[in-house]
Amino acid sequence: MDKRNWLITGVSTGLGRALAQAALAAGHTVVGTVRSEQDLQAFEELEPGHAHGRILDVTDDGAVSGVVAEVEQSVGPLDVVVANAGYGLEGTFEETPLAEVRRQFDVNVFGAVATLQAALPHMRRRRRGHLMAVTSMGGLMAVPGMSAYCGSKFALEGILEALGKEVAQFGIHVTAIEPGSFRTDWAGRSMTRAARTIDDYDELFTPIREARQKASGNQLGNPAKAGEAVVHITTVERPPAHLVLGSDALRLVHAARTAVDEEIRAWETLSRTTDFAEGAQL
Numbered sequence: 001m002d003k004r005n006w007l008i009t010g011v012s013t014g015l016g017r018a019l020a021q022a023a024l025a026a027g028h029t030v031v032g033t034v035r036s037e038q039d040l041q042a043f044e045e046l047e048p049g050h051a052h053g054r055i056l057d058v059t060d061d062g063a064v065s066g067v068v069a070e071v072e073q074s075v076g077p078l079d080v081v082v083a084n085a086g087y088g089l090e091g092t093f094e095e096t097p098l099a100e101v102r103r104q105f106d107v108n109v110f111g112a113v114a115t116l117q118a119a120l121p122h123m124r125r126r127r128r129g130h131l132m133a134v135t136s137m138g139g140l141m142a143v144p145g146m147s148a149y150c151g152s153k154f155a156l157e158g159i160l161e162a163l164g165k166e167v168a169q170f171g172i173h174v175t176a177i178e179p180g181s182f183r184t185d186w187a188g189r190s191m192t193r194a195a196r197t198i199d200d201y202d203e204l205f206t207p208i209r210e211a212r213q214k215a216s217g218n219q220l221g222n223p224a225k226a227g228e229a230v231v232h233i234t235t236v237e238r239p240p241a242h243l244v245l246g247s248d249a250l251r252l253v254h255a256a257r258t259a260v261d262e263e264i265r266a267w268e269t270l271s272r273t274t275d276f277a278e279g280a281q282l
Helices: 014-025 037-044 061-074 098-126 147-170 199-215 223-233 247-266 268-272
Strands: 005-009 029-034 051-055 080-083 129-134 172-179 242-245
Touching: 005 014, 005 061, 005 098, 014 029, 014 080, 014 223, 029 037, 037 051, 051 061, 061 098, 080 098, 098 129, 098 147, 098 172, 129 147, 147 172, 172 223, 172 247, 223 242, 242 247, 247 268
Parallel strands: 005 029, 005 080, 029 051, 080 129, 129 172, 172 242
Antiparallel strands: none
């Protein structure tokens, strides 16, 4: 396998760290972004000479562009870019402050967009590359109590799918990575939780929040295997536009998409009534 240069945002912990470790183990060079000098040093110690840390806040558009340009010059042409940095925001729609929703989109959507936009011109000129972003099974199905998070991931899914159709002509691949529940701290200390303020949601939401907290650290998904799976798709001729990771994600995504298909069929007759009788006027 050819040795490649990777850029992965958010490699301090979780899936970002696991993905970076998998790419390093495969012999690639990885530039990983972190938020502190301590995390930078810890990352570079994983594989001296091949693991390169950069401190970056992905919500700073100028900084994102600057890091990508600097890495292209100092490390080399980027072959694979993974917009992984993000976090979970838990809370019912009504109880989640609008400022928190905006912050969720700033990081999960616009941080990813800034990263991919910064890398794309370089890949387009070279007529090769692989752009990825970590969305979630929550980008293909939604659960109560995660409206802002799922909304951000649904948005990113749409951007990636359209992007893939735009840049295929340049030999650039685009993949949305859709993990299920993995054994990281995503649902633990990394999760932002909106305060409970409305008793009407107690019956529905209290058990959901308690179950998620209880499951943290005991999830089914193995982050190391997720990292290996992502590295694998960079070696195939036709990588997927969507990579669902985890049997739980497969089950829930299949169920959600089946429900949508069934509802479309159930209301198909009404849907057709909204056309002009004479058809399109060309």
